[in-house]
Amino acid sequence: MEEFDYSQLGLSDKEERIFKASIEIFSKKGFDGATTYEIARHAGVAEGTIFKYFKTKKGLMKTMTIKMIGMFSGKMILSSVEKILANPEDKNLRQLLKELLFDRIKLVDSLFPAAKILLVETILHEDVREAVYTHIVKEGIALFAKFQKTMIAKKVIREDLSPETIFRSIFGNIAMIIAQRKLFPETIRFTNLETEVETIIDIICRGIEPE
Amino acid sequence: MEEFDYSQLGLSDKEERIFKASIEIFSKKGFDGATTYEIARHAGVAEGTIFKYFKTKKGLMKTMTIKMIGMFSGKMILSSVEKILANPEDKNLRQLLKELLFDRIKLVDSLFPAAKILLVETILHEDVREAVYTHIVKEGIALFAKFQKTMIAKKVIREDLSPETIFRSIFGNIAMIIAQRKLFPETIRFTNLETEVETIIDIICRGIEPE
Amino acid sequence: MEEFDYSQLGLSDKEERIFKASIEIFSKKGFDGATTYEIARHAGVAEGTIFKYFKTKKGLMKTMTIKMIGMFSGKMILSSVEKILANPEDKNLRQLLKELLFDRIKLVDSLFPAAKILLVETILHEDVREAVYTHIVKEGIALFAKFQKTMIAKKVIREDLSPETIFRSIFGNIAMIIAQRKLFPETIRFTNLETEVETIIDIICRGIEPE
Amino acid sequence: MEEFDYSQLGLSDKEERIFKASIEIFSKKGFDGATTYEIARHAGVAEGTIFKYFKTKKGLMKTMTIKMIGMFSGKMILSSVEKILANPEDKNLRQLLKELLFDRIKLVDSLFPAAKILLVETILHEDVREAVYTHIVKEGIALFAKFQKTMIAKKVIREDLSPETIFRSIFGNIAMIIAQRKLFPETIRFTNLETEVETIIDIICRGIEPE
């Protein structure tokens, strides 16, 4: 699994170490369950340093949330756009989806701790929920709307489905794959990711392709 | 939305009030973010009373987790079995799924605070994860395996899909519907649940029905 | 020196102990120099108890400031009014002033730690300054205005002085006596309070009596 | 109001900037309430620079206290001596006092922040108290003793008052004037300083002049 390159976030050395440590600790214990002492020790900095950079524990969480949303929306949405736009005419829907999902799954795989934090925060806090909606959900749907339009024009996707519905279905399916892989890894000892993705795409495509 | 009948949990009056208050507070703030003071005030009991009944805050959480898992597995899994077993021969796959999903969504809707807690805890804590796996996921898949067998026999479901895959797809889709309804309610102002469920079932069934 | 009776403040046992300890510690080290740990230890309570009663350290200070202003305005102003109003016709100005000042000095003597805190806070904080002005200074001047009126009618006080001026002069003189006694006690080994007060009254009265 | 000329303190540029900033911040928040960060920012130097010059925060305070005491004793006591000694024979007591007090009030006015710090420290700390006593109070009383002697010789001051008593009375009165002007400025909108001083001198002189 490729590591996410945190240096692109434009943080100073210590800041980056705190950031990484925070992701690790917060993802394991949640915001309130984590202590700044533990984060500091993990980051190899003094506890006071955290507060120099992030003012308060909540401030640390806020900064992290923003950066994480940026990471996901940038990596997931924008790079998807590029991939789709760069689509050489001959690739079919399944091939395209496969590449897309496979990358996305790999990405979330590598960012799973961050994803956990974001999910928990989305569930618990209104403000994070709003930010996630605006920068990830809305953007994702908008992207799918465009994608869908192109695909409808090529007559490879049914016309009677809203982009929200398709997005939700695809998102729900890959979320489940990731959840299973990450939360219940012992249940997937005998299947491999590629086959799983192909099967899911088969199901989805049968569902969304015209008859 | 019908209220869940907590009296069937076999708790004393105060215990039940603490239980309900805990669900409300924990679902809003998470386990570590909630204080026993707030729960006590909400339940209308003294803080000490919580400890009389549940020994520790963690003990309260553990009891709650167990009861909540029981609630979900009982209501979701067992009652599904009954519904499916009681299936009069003439109902087709889509009709059956629709009834099943519709009920399940309504149930989770009414138990959403509990579902939130369980989800967050599943994400954060190994032990809850295990319990959820054993009593909900595994049971759910087992149920689907049986269901699938019957359906394959009737030739209304493809033979080449594992029950895990189908379960995951159905579960992922309804999870997304519930998440959207509950977390981003402002996005569903113009769609109604029944239509949404029908659309999703259409997609899933096309995906899982034989060609 | 008679002790101030703190029980009249209507505080619970622990609250009163915290209050007394706070006066002692704050008067010795100032607000920021005092620690809640030290106050708690001095009061014989747990540190947490302070926060149960006063929410924050600042809250403790605020409550104390209010109570102390109440103590001073009540004891100094109101009881002065009574004394003056109860003045049997035959007492002359000097006799009256002597009794008044003597009591006031004794009072401030016994409340000196509180007076120190109030003085420092008055110097450092706008809000305390305002409260002290409204409840002590203004009240004091109003009282003197009445007193002066009576005395002018009896022709024992010059007519050409504002009550502010007289108040300031008297207050300034007794403040200096108290300051000397309390801050530089080694300088008064050979004088006694009664003589000092009589001398000061002599000076003041010559100054404010008509020629 | 004339500014005090800090350059005469013989400090280097940065040192002087730290000194001025310290007076401002300490006078607003007290010693413990002020932070070296704020002082540094205010002085336009790095936090470390403060410690280069003054070793510790307490060292800064000590140096400041000494310089401030020097400022006051020099400016208030020594220059008073000169004024009195330079007294051309024809000036009467009231004229002399008026000039003296007027200057002193103006001086304290311009040095009020320093005076606040010194007052608070005198109240709170034994060592400052001692230094203030030795260099300001004792000196002031000694000065008054001489002054009184001359005046008694001229038969313009009563013989039966100790210099301490007179000093205290004069000091108390001007302290109150300054306190009122600085702490409760809204109460003096309609009086002017010169008249106030003259009135106070009238009261004091009646009090201390022989009958």
Place this chain on the structure above:
DNA sequence: TATGAATGAGAATTCATTCAT
């Protein structure tokens, strides 16, 4: 049984001080 005042261990936060640059 139920209470809630009191506790104190533990967490967040502050800030004087150091030191490599």
Place this chain on the structure above:
DNA sequence: GATGAATGAATTCTCATTCAT
């Protein structure tokens, strides 16, 4: 000399837990 990032000891504050009533 001067800087300011980094430190960590000290301080404020929180909250699960206890226990006398």
